[in-house]
Amino acid sequence: MKTIVFISDLQMPFHDRRAWKAVLNFIGDTKPDEVVNIGDVTDYPQPSRWTKGTKLEFLGGTLKDSAFTRRHYCESVRKVHNGAASLLGSNHGMRPALYFAKNNPALLDDDHPNPYTEDRLLRLDQYGMDFHEDFYDFAPGWTATHGHLGFSLSRIAGGTAMNAARTIQKSVVCGHTHRAGIISETKGYRGKVRTLTGLEIGNLMDMRKATYLKHGAANWQQAFGIVRVEGSKTFPELILINNGEFVVNGEKYHA
Structure with a gap:
C-alpha cells in the first residue's frame, strides 16, 4: 500500500512553525512513499496585485523569501524524507513570474524563458522535487490541484474540493481555501454506483500573521491529508491540527 502525505498553504515566511515542525x-x-505540496508554499506578497503601487511593492524580498522557503521547506523536507516529492502550481506561486512578464516583456523570448517561475526560484531540481503546473494524477480516479483554476469556491469546508471533483469527474485533493473538510457523493442504482470525493486539506499558516484579516476571524482550519493507495482503491484521511498538535493512528505528534 502506497502512502502519500498532502500539505498546503504554508505561505512562508508566514507559516505556523510549530505545526510545520x-x-x-x-x-x-512514518516514512510515507510520497510528499505532495498542493501549493502556496511561499506567500510572495511583494509582487501581488494587492500591493501594486504601495510601499510594499518596492521593498523587494521575492528572492529573499525564495531562499527562506528553500531553507525551511525544501531542505527541511529532504532532511526527513528521501522519497518522491512534488509541488503544485498555485496563485501565490505564480506571482513572481506574472509580475516579471507583465513589467519586463522585452526581456523574454523563446531562448530566454521567465527566470522567476516558482520551480526555478525554489531550485526544485536540486532537491529532486517535481513540479506540476496544474494537475497531478496520483492515483486511479484521483487528481490533486491547488484549487485556484476557476473552480466554484464554497464557504463549506470540503465544498470547493467537491465542486472541483464534480467539474472534472475525478476525486480531488485541493488546498487554496485554507479550509479543511472531506465530502463524498455517490450516484447510481442497484449496486452500480460511482463515488466522487473532495478532500480539502486546510493550511499550515499562522493566522496571526495574516494582517489582511485585520484581527478578525476567518473560516480556516489547520490540517493536512493522507491518501493511501492500493491498486485501484484509495483511502483518504483528513488530519486536523489543534494548537500545533495532531493524532494519527493513536500517536500524538507535536513540535
Missing part, C-alpha cells in the same frame, strides 16, 4: 516529525517518523 509537527508535520515534519510525522513525515520523518
Whole structure:
C-alpha cells in the first residue's frame, strides 16, 4: 500500500512553525512513499496585485523569501524524507513570474524563458522535487490541484474540493481555501454506483500573521491529508491540527 502525505498553504515566511515542525516529525517518523505540496508554499506578497503601487511593492524580498522557503521547506523536507516529492502550481506561486512578464516583456523570448517561475526560484531540481503546473494524477480516479483554476469556491469546508471533483469527474485533493473538510457523493442504482470525493486539506499558516484579516476571524482550519493507495482503491484521511498538535493512528505528534 502506497502512502502519500498532502500539505498546503504554508505561505512562508508566514507559516505556523510549530505545526510545520509537527508535520515534519510525522513525515520523518512514518516514512510515507510520497510528499505532495498542493501549493502556496511561499506567500510572495511583494509582487501581488494587492500591493501594486504601495510601499510594499518596492521593498523587494521575492528572492529573499525564495531562499527562506528553500531553507525551511525544501531542505527541511529532504532532511526527513528521501522519497518522491512534488509541488503544485498555485496563485501565490505564480506571482513572481506574472509580475516579471507583465513589467519586463522585452526581456523574454523563446531562448530566454521567465527566470522567476516558482520551480526555478525554489531550485526544485536540486532537491529532486517535481513540479506540476496544474494537475497531478496520483492515483486511479484521483487528481490533486491547488484549487485556484476557476473552480466554484464554497464557504463549506470540503465544498470547493467537491465542486472541483464534480467539474472534472475525478476525486480531488485541493488546498487554496485554507479550509479543511472531506465530502463524498455517490450516484447510481442497484449496486452500480460511482463515488466522487473532495478532500480539502486546510493550511499550515499562522493566522496571526495574516494582517489582511485585520484581527478578525476567518473560516480556516489547520490540517493536512493522507491518501493511501492500493491498486485501484484509495483511502483518504483528513488530519486536523489543534494548537500545533495532531493524532494519527493513536500517536500524538507535536513540535
